[in-house]
Amino acid sequence: MFGKKIEIGEGQKYDVTKVSTESVNQEEVAKKNAKLIEIFKRFDISKDGKLDSTEMAMAMDYFYSLDESGDDKISKKEFQEAAEAFNEEMQLTGKDKVDAKDLKTFIKNLFSATKNDPTEETQKLLSQYLKEQQNIQLEEKQRLIDDDAKRRGWEWSQDGAYWDKEDNKYYLPNAEGTEFVEVHWSDSEQRFKVMSAEELAELNAALEKQRAQQEAADEEAKNKTYGYVVQSGDKFTEVMTKVLQAQGIENPTEEQIAEAKEQFKKDNPNAIRTTSSGYEFLMVGEQVKLRGEVEYAKNSQEAVAQWAQDNPDKVWKPETEDVQEEAAVEEDPQAKAEREELEELANGSTILDEVVVESPTYTKEQIAMADEIEPNFINQHPLDDELQSKAVDIKMASDKAVHVKNDLYNRLKSDVVGASGIEDFLKANVTPQNVAYVTGDDIAQRIDNVMGLDKKDVYEYILTPLKARAEEIGLNRDMSALNPDMELEEMQKWISMLSDEIKHADAQTVSAAEVDEQKYYKAKDSIQKVIDNKELFRKSNLSLARVVDMAENNPDSVTRGTTEKGSEYCSLEDGTEIFIKRDKEGNIISVQILNPGGPDNYYDIRYNASGTVFFDPDGKYTGSGGYKEKIEDAPFDFDKIKALAERIFGAKPKAAEE
Numbered sequence: 001m002f003g004k005k006i007e008i009g010e011g012q013k014y015d016v017t018k019v020s021t022e023s024v025n026q027e028e029v030a031k032k033n034a035k036l037i038e039i040f041k042r043f044d045i046s047k048d049g050k051l052d053s054t055e056m057a058m059a060m061d062y063f064y065s066l067d068e069s070g071d072d073k074i075s076k077k078e079f080q081e082a083a084e085a086f087n088e089e090m091q092l093t094g095k096d097k098v099d100a101k102d103l104k105t106f107i108k109n110l111f112s113a114t115k116n117d118p119t120e121e122t123q124k125l126l127s128q129y130l131k132e133q134q135n136i137q138l139e140e141k142q143r144l145i146d147d148d149a150k151r152r153g154w155e156w157s158q159d160g161a162y163w164d165k166e167d168n169k170y171y172l173p174n175a176e177g178t179e180f181v182e183v184h185w186s187d188s189e190q191r192f193k194v195m196s197a198e199e200l201a202e203l204n205a206a207l208e209k210q211r212a213q214q215e216a217a218d219e220e221a222k223n224k225t226y227g228y229v230v231q232s233g234d235k236f237t238e239v240m241t242k243v244l245q246a247q248g249i250e251n252p253t254e255e256q257i258a259e260a261k262e263q264f265k266k267d268n269p270n271a272i273r274t275t276s277s278g279y280e281f282l283m284v285g286e287q288v289k290l291r292g293e294v295e296y297a298k299n300s301q302e303a304v305a306q307w308a309q310d311n312p313d314k315v316w317k318p319e320t321e322d323v324q325e326e327a328a329v330e331e332d333p334q335a336k337a338e339r340e341e342l343e344e345l346a347n348g349s350t351i352l353d354e355v356v357v358e359s360p361t362y363t364k365e366q367i368a369m370a371d372e373i374e375p376n377f378i379n380q381h382p383l384d385d386e387l388q389s390k391a392v393d394i395k396m397a398s399d400k401a402v403h404v405k406n407d408l409y410n411r412l413k414s415d416v417v418g419a420s421g422i423e424d425f426l427k428a429n430v431t432p433q434n435v436a437y438v439t440g441d442d443i444a445q446r447i448d449n450v451m452g453l454d455k456k457d458v459y460e461y462i463l464t465p466l467k468a469r470a471e472e473i474g475l476n477r478d479m480s481a482l483n484p485d486m487e488l489e490e491m492q493k494w495i496s497m498l499s500d501e502i503k504h505a506d507a508q509t510v511s512a513a514e515v516d517e518q519k520y521y522k523a524k525d526s527i528q529k530v531i532d533n534k535e536l537f538r539k540s541n542l543s544l545a546r547v548v549d550m551a552e553n554n555p556d557s558v559t560r561g562t563t564e565k566g567s568e569y570c571s572l573e574d575g576t577e578i579f580i581k582r583d584k585e586g587n588i589i590s591v592q593i594l595n596p597g598g599p600d601n602y603y604d605i606r607y608n609a610s611g612t613v614f615f616d617p618d619g620k621y622t623g624s625g626g627y628k629e630k631i632e633d634a635p636f637d638f639d640k641i642k643a644l645a646e647r648i649f650g651a652k653p654k655a656a657e658e
Contacts, residue, residue: 007073019056020114028113057125161192225289232307246292369545375635381519391513401437412446426461432469436502540593586652
């Protein structure tokens, strides 16, 4: 900090803490004195023949720095040493050299010319100037970096790095801005970073594993088949169109349909039959495999019965032995061929070019019950925006602090800006948000090594934002002991302690934000999984509602039973089945649902009291209690599902043991 006043030689004292807000020209300060003009030029940074308030503040800073003894007085010796240093800096020789008297005259003239002007704080002006210069340097540095990247043909990616699209690599400049360094995306930190050889190897291994898994998943999805029961009146082309639509091809071309037909024949080599006259057909009720999930209305037995009802003239009936013997004698080859074809088409078959799909019907009451147990698609773990914002601020502050700390360390190491410049730098760059990441033992050691530096003032510049940050995040510390009279060693201890505790608290905040984010995305994934399989869940909920309705209003249509292990189940004639498990207290803890008409006739979904739901997207249960898919913390209300199940099986909780 500046002293209030400084004495020039043995003469008058001048207040160097404030300077005029109005500019002074060369004539007012230097008159026509050649040596004073040289001194004027030293501070006329803009070279406009005037000293504005900032340039005058730099002159005050210069003259105050001449007081090396720190007694608020510039002695004759200090003036003489300053004159020699000035001549060397400005390369003045011979009669052009200035002396101590010239320096004294210049500062006296400066104060005289601005005596009655309004004033502004010198320190504030210097800090603003330093910050402006740093911004200019940073902008120029960034411009050069951007130009270099542009010359290389790179683009700036939204994720925060330069992208070389030819090699698909990302780069960032090093701390000095002298060269580009290849960087890689870190999922854990959600940013690009320079990685060590070990980290890079681990990342590449993870990416390779991810690629292999994706390829395997793509191949599995490509080869995945779904069960289908051939229905009465089916048309081959329409079924293949629906298969392609299930694959995401909304308006398939004739070529795509033809390819789908060929794939069908490969997947079902024994299903396609051919009549003697060359017609290809499938038997109604046949269970086949499709490359897309297509719904069907009736199981095999029902489909055959429907075909017979729709085509009574095609149902073949055996003739009497006498008629058969007579036909064998009189029947000509053409008539025989027609009869044999009719026999082959009899008892339920469909030409591959005739296909329709029917949908099951449900009562309004059943649909209402199913609607009651629809999942909740509102995320029950919303992101804590305030917590996420705090975590982002902490990460940004800690990242930027690295550059501030390096710059501060280099300044302390070389003391290129003088002792007062360190204070200016701290005021301009150290904030409550980054101070804990800027300070450290290495910085403290450098501070101790700088000559002419008021260490207490420097520690005050560090302790003040530390205290503010500690109070902001609610550190439980009695800060009343912090005062200007503290010993340096005690101040250092406080700086170290507060820095560590702030960083620890920040780390906990960042960790809590990550957990919050994980919960959000886990819930989001669960909801998406239900959306992706909504038809299966909808169908199963309707099946449960239908059994509830039948059990209450037409109990004779429901078949009930108990497994060897004591679990209960009930079923309808069409194959719909509900299976439950109870705990030791008799509470229902699991509800399994079998949709009717499936090719494998296994349970499709199991709702559990724990919140986890198991299901088979293709309706093919894997057996032995296993399902292909599961959703943890599924967005279903098990209590509502349990309530429907209790309407079928009854609520039988046992009394608690005394």
